[in-house]
Every structure is written in C-alpha cells, then in structure tokens.
Amino acid sequence: MLTAEEIHEIKEEFHLYPYKQAACIEALKVVQKHRRWVSDENVKDLAGLLEMSAEEIDSVATFYNLIYRKPVGKYVILLCDSVSCYIMGYETVLQHLERTLGIKYGETTKDDRFTMLPVPCLGTCDHAPAMMVGKDLYRDLTPEKIDEILNSYK
Amino acid sequence: MERPLTKNIRPDGKPVFIKEYESLGGYQSVKKALKMQPKEVTELVKKSNLKGRGGAGFNTGLKWSFVPMEGEFEHKYLVANGDEMEPGTFKDRLLIEGDPHQLIEGMIVTAFAIQADEGYIFIRGEYAYAADVVAKALAEAYEAGYLGSNIMKTGYKFNLHLHTSVGRYICGEETALLNSLEGKRANPRAKPPFPQVSGLFGQPTIVNNIETLCNIPHIINNGVEWYNGLSLTPGDGGTKLFGASGKVKKPGLWELPFGVTLRELLEDYAGGMQDGLKFKGCLPGGASTDFLVAEHLDIKMDYASVAAAGSRLGTGTMIVLDDKTCPVGMVLNLEHFFAQESCGFCTPCREGLPWTEKILRKIEEGKGEMKDLDILQFHTKFMGPGNTFCALAPGAMAPLQSALKYFREDFELHIKEHKCSWK
Numbered sequence: 001m002l003t004a005e006e007i008h009e010i011k012e013e014f015h016l017y018p019y020k021q022a023a024c025i026e027a028l029k030v031v032q033k034h035r036r037w038v039s040d041e042n043v044k045d046l047a048g049l050l051e052m053s054a055e056e057i058d059s060v061a062t063f064y065n066l067i068y069r070k071p072v073g074k075y076v077i078l079l080c081d082s083v084s085c086y087i088m089g090y091e092t093v094l095q096h097l098e099r100t101l102g103i104k105y106g107e108t109t110k111d112d113r114f115t116m117l118p119v120p121c122l123g124t125c126d127h128a129p130a131m132m133v134g135k136d137l138y139r140d141l142t143p144e145k146i147d148e149i150l151n152s153y154k
Numbered sequence: 155m156e157r158p159l160t161k162n163i164r165p166d167g168k169p170v171f172i173k174e175y176e177s178l179g180g181y182q183s184v185k186k187a188l189k190m191q192p193k194e195v196t197e198l199v200k201k202s203n204l205k206g207r208g209g210a211g212f213n214t215g216l217k218w219s220f221v222p223m224e225g226e227f228e229h230k231y232l233v234a235n236g237d238e239m240e241p242g243t244f245k246d247r248l249l250i251e252g253d254p255h256q257l258i259e260g261m262i263v264t265a266f267a268i269q270a271d272e273g274y275i276f277i278r279g280e281y282a283y284a285a286d287v288v289a290k291a292l293a294e295a296y297e298a299g300y301l302g303s304n305i306m307k308t309g310y311k312f313n314l315h316l317h318t319s320v321g322r323y324i325c326g327e328e329t330a331l332l333n334s335l336e337g338k339r340a341n342p343r344a345k346p347p348f349p350q351v352s353g354l355f356g357q358p359t360i361v362n363n364i365e366t367l368c369n370i371p372h373i374i375n376n377g378v379e380w381y382n383g384l385s386l387t388p389g390d391g392g393t394k395l396f397g398a399s400g401k402v403k404k405p406g407l408w409e410l411p412f413g414v415t416l417r418e419l420l421e422d423y424a425g426g427m428q429d430g431l432k433f434k435g436c437l438p439g440g441a442s443t444d445f446l447v448a449e450h451l452d453i454k455m456d457y458a459s460v461a462a463a464g465s466r467l468g469t470g471t472m473i474v475l476d477d478k479t480c481p482v483g484m485v486l487n488l489e490h491f492f493a494q495e496s497c498g499f500c501t502p503c504r505e506g507l508p509w510t511e512k513i514l515r516k517i518e519e520g521k522g523e524m525k526d527l528d529i530l531q532f533h534t535k536f537m538g539p540g541n542t543f544c545a546l547a548p549g550a551m552a553p554l555q556s557a558l559k560y561f562r563e564d565f566e567l568h569i570k571e572h573k574c575s576w577k
C-alpha cells in the first residue's frame with residue numbers, strides 16, 4: 001500500500017501535466033524517494049492511482065536505469081565506466097571498490113549500506129575517474145580517496 | 155578576448171544568484187526583448203549565426219522560425235535540453251551550476267520569440283547539485299517577476315519548471331526527450347511532424363541545448379555584428395565551450411572563438427600530453443564523432459572545417475587518446491556504452507550494437523580473426539546514416555569506422571599476437 005504522504009505527493013504532480021499518465025515517471029520517483037526502490041506491489045498500487053495498467057507502468061519503470069526495481073542499499077554508488085574514465089583508469093577504482101566493499105556491480109553490502117552500479121559518463125571528464133555516492137559527486141578518484149569517502153557514509 | 159558565456163562564472167564554480175547576477179547586468183535582455191516584436195527577436199538570432207550547441211549545429215533562429223506564429227494553441231512549449239550524457243561532454247554542467255540565471259534569462263527571451271507560455275529545464279538525474287541550483291534560481295526569478303503570469307508587468311506570461319530525469323542517454327535525443335517528459339519510455343518519434351509544429355503534448359515545441367540558450371541574452375544585448383565578431387570563422391557566430399579530457403597535462407573547459415585550431419586547444423590550453431606520452435588521436439566533439447589524428451592538428455575548430463576533415467564538431471569537448479592507451483579497448487568501451495544505451499526500438503541498432511561490442515571484446519581479448527574486421531566494417535555501413543530510426547546508431551559508428559581507418563594496424567596486431575599488447 002502506498003502511504004498517504006506518497007499519494008499526496010503524487011497527486012501534487014498531477015497539476016503539472018495535462019493528464020495523470022504523464023506523471024508516471026514522477027510517481028515512480030516519489031515511491032523511490034520514500035522506499036529506495038519500487039516493488040511489484042508498488043507498481044500495482046501506482047496503476048490504480050494513475051489509471052494505467054501495471055504492465056504499462058513497469059514498461060516505463062524498467063526503461064530507466066535510475067529507477068530501481070530491485071532492493072538497493074542506503075547509498076547507491078554510481079561509478080562512471082565511460083570513455084574518459086576508461087582512459088584515466090577507472091578499472092583500478094572498480095577493483096578497489098570491489099575489494100573494499102566485497103561486492104560486484106548490482107550487489108549490496110551485507111550491512112545494507114552500499115549498492116554499486118556502473119553509470120554512463122557523469123559529465124566531469126576533466127576530473128576523471130569519477131563516481132557518485134547518493135547525491136554527492138566525487139572526482140579525481142584514487143584508492144586512498146575512496147577509503148576516506150566510504151568512511152564518511154554511515 | 156571576450157568570454158560572454160563564462161564571464162560570471164567563479165573560479166570555484168559556485169553559483170551566481172540573482173542579486174549578484176542583476177548587479178552584473180543580468181536580465182537586461184529581457185527588458186529589451188519584451189519591447190520588440192517576437193519575429194524581430196527570431197530574425198536577430200537567425201542573423202547572429204548562432205548554431206545549436208547540442209551537437210547538430212543547426213541555425214537556432216531558423217529553427218525557431220518554424221514554430222507557427224498564427225492560430226490558437228493550448229500551449230506552446232520551450233524545453234532546455236540538459237541531458238548531457240554524451241561521453242566526454244561536461245560543458246552544460248558548468249553553465250547550469252555556475253550561472254543558472256543566464257540560462258533562465260535566455261529561456262525567457264526564447265519563449266517570447268516563439269510565444270511559448272510553458273517551459274521545462276530537463277536535467278539528467280545524476281546532476282543533483284545542478285538541479286538544486288536551478289530550483290533555487292527559478293524561485294528567485296519568480297519572486298523577482300521575471301517568470302509567471304505578468305512578466306515585468308508587460309502582461310507576457312511564461313511559466314518555467316524543472317524536470318529531473320532518471321537516466322538513459324537516448325533522453326537527450328529531442329523527440330525521445332519529449333516522450334520522457336510526457337512520462338513515457340524515451341523512444342524517439344518519427345519526423346515529420348517536427349517538434350516545432352507538434353511536440354510536447356502535441357503542441358508546438360522548441361528544444362534547445364543549454365549552451366545554445368545561454369547565448370541568447372548576449373545576442374540581444376550586444377547585437378549581431380558584435381556576436382559574429384567574436385568568432386574567427388565567418389558564418390559561425392559567437393564563442394564555444396571547448397574542452398579536453400584524457401591524458402593531457404591540464405584537462406579542462408575553455409570558452410574560445412570558433413576557428414581556434416585543434417593544436418592550440420591541445421597544446422596551449424590543455425598543456426600538451428602528459429610526460430612520456432604521445433598524441434595518437436582524439437574524438438573532437440564527444441563519443442559519437444569520428445577520430446581525428448596528428449595530420450589534422452592544424453584544422454580550425456568550427457563546424458565546416460571539422461566536417462571537411464571527416465568528423466564533427468559535435469559538443470566541442472574532445473577526448474584525447476594517447477599512445478599508451480589501447481585504441482581497441484577505447485572503441486570497445488565506446489561501443490559497450492552505445493549498445494547499452496540503444497533504446498531498442500529499431501532492429502539494426504538493437505541487435506547490431508551488441509554484435510559490434512562482442513566482436514570488439516573478442517579482438518581485445520586476443521581471440522579475434524581477420525574476418526571480424528570485415529564484419530565490423532559491414533556494421534559501420536549497416537548502421538550508418540539513414541538506416542536506423544534515430545541518430546544514436548550512426549553516432550556509434552563514427553568512432554568505430556574512423557578507428558578502423560586510422561588504427562587498423564592496432565586491430566590487426568591484436569589478432570596476430572592473440573593478445574592486447576597495451577596491457
């Protein structure tokens with residue numbers, strides 16, 4: 001069941017569009033903001049609210065890589081794996097993250113703190129390699145820097 | 155050298171907000187434009203030779219002139235394209251984060267020219283900080299009366315909203331972007347009808363790149379002659395944000411006149427290659443442009459000159475390849491990106507790009523055969539311009555076809571030695 005707060009926030013979005021269905025992505029964002037990810041049950045609940053079929057909503061949800069249809073940890077690490085970061089050696093950064101966290105892409109740490117995913121170019125190529133942790137951007141990454149960064153997320 | 159686009163941007167990139175922006179002469183172009191006829195504004199921009207900075211380089215004023223100015227419409231829309239996911243591109247971020255009101259000012263004038271009453275700033279989801287900056291700047295602009303239902307008491311109405319996206323490179327393609335704004339999967343749309351006539355929610359719509367829109371206030375304030383004078387290349391008005399990433403001494407972003415040479419960019423601005431490395435080539439304008447190599451270093455960086463050299467100016471932000479980075483590995487990285495980001499709508503791209511990626515991986519891992527090079531060559535034609543529904547696939551083929559041309563020996567070396575000798 002969606003909470004009253006979620007329903008309220010989604011209905012606020014309706015005012016910005018000519019019809020409800022256009023708020024589909026916004027509605028998914030609202031659910032994810034509250035729950036970290038979007039479950040099958042959430043999709044069904046949204047279907048009722050947006051007057052769309054669950055399948056239609058899922059076709060939208062699964063198209064976008066920043067809508068998570070599987071559980072994620074408290075912080076999602078998005079590591080840039082595009083070309084400038086490739087040249088600047090993001091693979092060393094990836095190996096360090098894998099070793100430190102004990103997870104690979106798509107996995108979540110046992111303490112539920114971090115999920116790690118690859119992401120296309122983060123648009124900060126003059127400071128490659130780069131990654132995001134939650135909403136925060138980190139650049140010019142080195143193994144030492146990463147240890148410091150990870151320790152700052154509790 | 156004048157640098158209108160970046161003149162307000164602080165060395166640390168911290169945003170300039172409204173009080174400071176106004177004290178630096180901000181919002182003057184809105185005052186000026188609202189006293190003109192909309193068509194006059196469009197005509198001025200057409201004559202300025204401002205070309206779209208999103209990659210295609212189409213005359214901006216000409217694009218606006220296709221919006222119907224007669225007849226009744228529920229709405230007309232203006233959308234700023236801040237998807238910026240082209241690998242190697244990092245210019246719009248600077249403009250949004252550093253000087254958000256310049257963008258808003260450009261959008262108000264553009265909206266007036268096409269008589270749009272609603273607008274969106276579409277920003278990729280990962281640009282969380284940029285979105286916060288824009289949200290604050292929008293609130294300030296409403297408060298100051300530059301946005302809303304009675305702009306500067308002239309009776310002109312324009313509402314501007316922020317939309318943060320949720321991933322996928324294809325959202326940057328303008329018709330896919332419109333589908334995404336409508337809450338749908340971001341598949342591109344057939345053209346015609348062009349968005350200028352039937353775009354967002356079926357209404358006339360202009361989609362412009364962030365950097366394009368940031369040029370507008372300066373054209374209105376200082377005029378067409380001044381604007382054309384900024385450029386070293388007749389026919390390409392204004393300045394351009396040029397950038398360099400890769401193993402150069404000083405990677406970065408610089409606002410420079412069109413017509414600087416590739417060598418000047420590389421040596422004078424990017425500081426040349428890191429010690430011990432040689433320049434092997436570069437993608438001059440993002441991932442979907444063809445490689446240029448040493449023989450091209452003296453070409454001028456403007457739309458026609460880069461095209462004459464067989465590539466595209468694209469986004470103007472180059473990715474530099476050095477002699478110690480494997481060119482096959484680099485192209486594999488690029489094709490992995492394109493294969494992953496294909497929206498899956500049309501068959502050649504959906505099937506062809508993963509195929510290309512697989513072959514490149516096979517070669518990089520030392521398992522390639524000579525006939526694989528023919529298959530790659532075939533794909534560059536098969537997914538070339540005109541064979542797919544949108545420009546993603548032809549863009550993906552640009553670095554591949556040029557790598558096969560300039561670095562063929564390196565591909566063959568992988569095949570002959572059954573390994574990557576760069577590792």
Ligand SMILES: Cc1cc2nc3c(=O)[nH]c(=O)nc-3n(C[C@H](O)[C@H](O)[C@H](O)COP(=O)(O)O)c2cc1C
Pocket residue numbers: 205206207208209210211212214217235236237238239240323324325326327328329361362363364366367544545546
């Ligand atoms: C796959 C693909 C991705 C694109 N991504 C962007 C982008 O992130 N930002 C952008 O401004 N234009 C992008 N474009 C170009 C847009 O379709 C469009 O031409 C541009 O936004 C128009 O604005 P302009 O005339 O001001 O350049 C992309 C095009 C394609 C085919």
Ligand code: SF4
Pocket residue numbers: 324342495496497498499500501503504542543544545546547
């Ligand atoms: S070319 Fe690729 S991205 Fe473009 S419509 Fe076809 S499948 Fe989608």
